[in-house]
Amino acid sequence: MNQTCTLGVDIGTTSVKVVAFSTDGRELSRASQRLTLLKDQPARAEQDAEEVYRAVEHCILDVVRRLQPDGWTVERVGFSAAMHSLLAVDEQGRPLTPAMTWMDTRAAAQAEQLWASSEGIGIYQATGTPIHPMAPLAKLMWLKEHRPALLRQAFKFVSLKEYVWYRWFGVWEIDASMASATGLYDIAHKDWLPGALELAGVGVNQLSTIVPTTHVRSELKAQPLCSTGMFDHAQFNIGASDGVLANLGAGVTESGDMVVTIGTSCAVRTGTRQMVTDAETRLFCYVLDDGYFVVGGPSNSGGVVVDWLYRQVLSDPMGGAETEDKAALDALLAQAEQVNVDDLLFLPYVAGERAPLWNPDATSTVVGLKLSHTRAHLLRAAVEGVLLNAYWIASALTREVGKPKRLLASGKLLEVPWIRQMAADIFGTDVVPATTADASVVGAVMLAELASGTYGWEDVALRHKQFQSADLIRVVYPNAEAHQKYQHKYAEFRRLAELLGLNKSS
Numbered sequence: 330m331n332q333t334c335t336l337g338v339d340i341g342t343t344s345v346k347v348v349a350f351s352t353d354g355r356e357l358s359r360a361s362q363r364l365t366l367l368k369d370q371p372a373r374a375e376q377d378a379e380e381v382y383r384a385v386e387h388c389i390l391d392v393v394r395r396l397q398p399d400g401w402t403v404e405r406v407g408f409s410a411a412m413h414s415l416l417a418v419d420e421q422g423r424p425l426t427p428a429m430t431w432m433d434t435r436a437a438a439q440a441e442q443l444w445a446s447s448e449g450i451g452i453y454q455a456t457g458t459p460i461h462p463m464a465p466l467a468k469l470m471w472l473k474e475h476r477p478a479l480l481r482q483a484f485k486f487v488s489l490k491e492y493v494w495y496r497w498f499g500v501w502e503i504d505a506s507m508a509s510a511t512g513l514y515d516i517a518h519k520d521w522l523p524g525a526l527e528l529a530g531v532g533v534n535q536l537s538t539i540v541p542t543t544h545v546r547s548e549l550k551a552q553p554l555c556s557t558g559m560f561d562h563a564q565f566n567i568g569a570s571d572g573v574l575a576n577l578g579a580g581v582t583e584s585g586d587m588v589v590t591i592g593t594s595c596a597v598r599t600g601t602r603q604m605v606t607d608a609e610t611r612l613f614c615y616v617l618d619d620g621y622f623v624v625g626g627p628s629n630s631g632g633v634v635v636d637w638l639y640r641q642v643l644s645d646p647m648g649g650a651e652t653e654d655k656a657a658l659d660a661l662l663a664q665a666e667q668v669n670v671d672d673l674l675f676l677p678y679v680a681g682e683r684a685p686l687w688n689p690d691a692t693s694t695v696v697g698l699k700l701s702h703t704r705a706h707l708l709r710a711a712v713e714g715v716l717l718n719a720y721w722i723a724s725a726l727t728r729e730v731g732k733p734k735r736l737l738a739s740g741k742l743l744e745v746p747w748i749r750q751m752a753a754d755i756f757g758t759d760v761v762p763a764t765t766a767d768a769s770v771v772g773a774v775m776l777a778e779l780a781s782g783t784y785g786w787e788d789v790a791l792r793h794k795q796f797q798s799a800d801l802i803r804v805v806y807p808n809a810e811a812h813q814k815y816q817h818k819y820a821e822f823r824r825l826a827e828l829l830g831l832n833k834s835s
Contacts, residue, residue, distance in 0.1 A: 333404035335777055336392065337770035339571060340381060340410040340489055342366070342430055347388040348770045349396055349403075354795030357401065360391035367427060374432035378416055378424045378492050385493055386553055393559040403559045405781055407773030408568035410490035412510035412615075415465045417483035418492065425479065428489050429468050436462040436471035437689060443467065443528070444687075452525050454606050457614030457622075458512035461683065466512030469529035480530050491537050494567060497551050503537040504544065506569030509616040514539070516604050516616065542569045542618050543780035566777035573615050573623040574772030576600055579737050579763055580793030582621055582786070587726065587733035588763070589719055589752065591631045591740035597684075597722040598625030601730050610685040610725040610834050618779075621786070624730065626684030626722035630677040630715050632742050634693075637679050638711050643704045665709035666747040671814070673697045673706060674821060675714035678831065685721045686826065688833040696825060712748055716755050717815075717822045723756060732758070735804075739763035746805075754811035755819070759804050771796045 334357055339346045344364055349357040362384040367375040393403065413431035416424050429435075443449045444460040458464050462471075465486070473480055487495070491503050508514040508521075513529065513536070515522040521533055545564045549555055568574065575598070579588050582600040590596045605614050605624045614624045639658050678691035695710065727733075736752065738760050743749055753760040775792060778784060784792055826832055 332399070332401050334396065334401050335405040335407065335774045336389065336403055337407050337767070337773040337777075338385060338389065338409065339767070339770045339773060340385065340493070341571065342376075342411050342432065345381065345384040345388050346767065346770060347385075347392050348767060348774075349392050349401070350771075350774050350796075354792075358392045358395045360388040362388055366430070366432075372434040372437070374430045374434075375427035376414070376430055376489065378428050378489060381428070381489050382493055382496055386551070389554060390557065393557050397557070397559065401559075402561075403563045405774075405777040406560075406563055406565045407775070407777030408490065408494070408566060409571045409574045409769045409773040410488065410493075410507065410568075412507065412570045412572060413463045413465060414489045415468045415486060416489070416492065417479055418485050418487060419482075420484045422492075422495050424492070425483055428492075431463040433468070434462045434689060436467035439470040439474065440464070440467040443470070448524065448528070450608050452512065452522065452528075453608065453611065455515050455517065455522055456512050456525065457509055457516050457604060457606055458514075459611040459613055459683070459687065460512070461611075461687065462689075463683075464510070464512035466525055466529055469531060473530035477530075483535060485535055485537065486531060487537055497549055497554075497565065498546050499550050500546075501537040502540050502544070502567060504542045504567045504569055505539055505616040506542050506573050508539050510570055510613075516614070540567060542567065542616065542776060545780050564777070564781055566773075566780040568773050568776055569617060570615060571769040572596065572598065572625075573617045574776060575768040576623045576772070577617060577775055577789070578768035578770070578772030578793075578796070579739070580790050581737060582617065582789055584730035585734050586737055587723060587735075587758075588625075588737045588739065589723070589743070591715065591719070591742040593631055593633050593636075595628040595631035595715065595719055595740075596625060597628075597719050597726065598623050599726055599730060599733060600624075605729045607725050607729060610722060611687055612684070612722075612725055612729070618776075618786075625726060628684050628718060628722060629680040629682050630718050632740065633680055634677040634711050634715050635708065635742065638708060643708065661704060661708055662745060664703075664705035665712070668703070668705045668709055670706055670710045670713060671818075672699070673702065673710040674818070674825060675707075675710035676822070676826060676829075676831070677711060677714035677718055682718075682831070684834075685718070685725065686832050686834055688831055691831045694825065694829060712742070713751065713755075714822070715742070716748075716752055717819055720755050720819060721823065735759040735761050737761055737763045739768070749805045750808075753805045753807040755815045757807050757812040759806055761804055
């Protein structure tokens with residue numbers, strides 16, 4: 330019997346992932362492949378576009394070949410990708426350069442100069458993209474200064490997602506979501522921003538055609554995929570960026586909920602029906618669809634802080650295997666639950682910072698250390714610092730869109746029960762563990778279904794429930810007394826950051 334499914338394709342920075350879902354939200358098959366990050370020069374962080382394309386193709390073929398024996402065919406494909414990548418291509422679509430990723434910081438001087446100029450805030454307010462070396466605008470300004478011949482030689486400047494789309498369909502198109510993360514897209518006028526193009530040194534003809542996130546194509550040209558027969562009647566949705574699709578995958582398209590994700594890094598995001606910017610903390614505002622936006626802040630200060638502190642400072646330098654190391658960290662986290670750190674303040678900026686400081690040179694500081702403090706005290710203070718920093722970002726969001734009814738918590742650190750309780754106490758809001766795995770992939774599938782008219786935006790919450798795990802959702806409620814104490818500590822946290830001159834956001 331013929332059965333139809335939807336593929337979610339996600340190009341991340343470290344890997345490509347493809348997952349097939351049935352119409353009732355059941356996972357049918359998945360494949361992933363790691364990607365190489367080129368970091369052989371200071372501040373460089375690039376990827377090979379051809380390697381990325383091969384990984385996408387390999388994962389798709391791997392998934393569909395396992396679906397074929399059971400009679401499945403692909404009805405829809407949704408497409409998610411990491412933001413801010415940039416590569417140059419020639420008229421035949423061949424890469425002239427590797428792709429600069431969001432982690433590439435060679436454009437730091439150009440970004441800093443632009444933010445300090447009279448044009449910087451205006452461009453930020455028009456585009457919703459923070460002025461930062463991660464953004465393609467700053468990258469193009471760096472190329473204009475250091476590789477001017479390339480700007481004249483290149484036929485197009487595109488993202489890795491656009492490159493894959495071109496290989497599939499032979500057209501240069503970019504969805505409004507990815508465009509809104511370039512620093513070159515005027516959200517209000519839904520077109521490239523002339524002032525930003527002039528600063529970047531490129532013309533409109535060197536950028537892709539902007540299309541809605543619900544744009545679909547079906548005339549697939551990629552022969553290895555066509556030869557499977559699985560895509561004869563499939564609709565390919567161009568999709569959106571991974572960040573906004575993660576919100577859609579979590580069911581958050583309005584400001585009633587806020588998503589806090591703490592993986593290696595940290596992100597705080599919510600949905601809104603109107604464009605929102607905040608020059609003080611440089612919130613991002615990216616397009617999800619016409620009249621739907623995702624606003625928030627990306628932070629460097631996530632699990633990397635705990636990982637660094639444990640591995641470089643607190644652990645036994647002669648420690649054993651990775652599994653033993655994890656067990657030791659889990660044991661120390663259990664000890665950290667029992668200690669009090671009212672007298673410790675930990676600024677967690679060991680990796681510099683994006684939101685809310687926008688200072689790549691920010692450093693970590695611990696205030697209040699005494700002989701009585703142990704490894705567990707330091708670890709708990711570090712976790713607290715990560716959450717206080719996330720709350721700082723959330724406070725800017727709250728000013729703009731209102732306080733959320735609840736937080737959806739995701740990421741490895743927030744899987745620890747006492748850390749979820751600390752988040753509830755700091756934010757003063759109910760915390761619910763996110764139960765949707767692979768949120769960006771799920772979001773890509775949901776947007777593909779929206780694009781095909783399978784359901785409408787009013788049905789997002791109901792459709793999201795079908796992707797949720799069957800695990801019991803345990804709501805964590807804030808302690809009012811603890812929240813009041815954290816309000817005072819948060820004020821001290823911000824005051825210390827200002828006194829140390831760490832905040833370059835305004």
